Amino acid sequence: MTYKIQCKCNRVQLSLHNEPIVHAYCHCNDCRDLLDIPYHSVAVWSEENVSIDKGQDSITIYQHPSLKMQKHFCSQCGDVLFNTNIMDWRVVSQLLIARCYNNKLPPELVSDRHVFYEQRIINIADDLPKYLRGSKGALFE
Ligand SMILES: [Zn+2]
Numbered sequence: 148m149t150y151k152i153q154c155k156c157n158r159v160q161l162s163l164h165n166e167p168i169v170h171a172y173c174h175c176n177d178c179r180d181l182l183d184i185p186y187h188s189v190a191v192w193s194e195e196n197v198s199i200d201k202g203q204d205s206i207t208i209y210q211h212p213s214l215k216m217q218k219h220f221c222s223q224c225g226d227v228l229f230n231t232n233i234m235d236w237r238v239v240s241q242l243l244i245a246r247c248y249n250n251k252l253p254p255e256l257v258s259d260r261h262v263f264y265e266q267r268i269i270n271i272a273d274d275l276p277k278y279l280r281g282s283k284g285a286l287f288e
């Protein structure tokens with residue numbers, strides 16, 4: 148499977164290859180600090196499974212001053228293509244993917260869990276498993 152995504156102005160186009168590592172709602176403090184969001188719905192690929200098909204020179208990288216995290220965005224339209232985490236994984240917003248698929252997220256990418264739920268700033272009432280930290284380990288009861 149390959150997913151094709153592009154920024155709003157279409158200058159940057161990426162391919163996301165194979166299965167994502169995880170597709171989840173992330174409540175971690177680091178994402179919140181990097182992106183100024185309460186939490187977000189993401190699909191995550193390893194670095195080698197993401198290729199830039201077009202517009203490499205339009206990508207600007209913001210390096211967080213203290214965390215090993217980056218935000219990669221289009222310098223023309225400002226659209227965030229992905230952020231990176233400490234594993235160098237490419238964390239892609241499901242909103243961006245959905246927008247590139249006629250506002251319908253491919254069903255296999257829909258979040259199936261919450262991660263870093265112990266760092267949440269908002270409680271979620273749904274039936275998905277809520278992992279206190281990463282997607283392996285203890286669950287919120
Ligand atoms: Zn753009």
Ligand SMILES: [Zn+2]
Pocket residue numbers: 173174175176177178179263
């Ligand atoms: Zn996070």
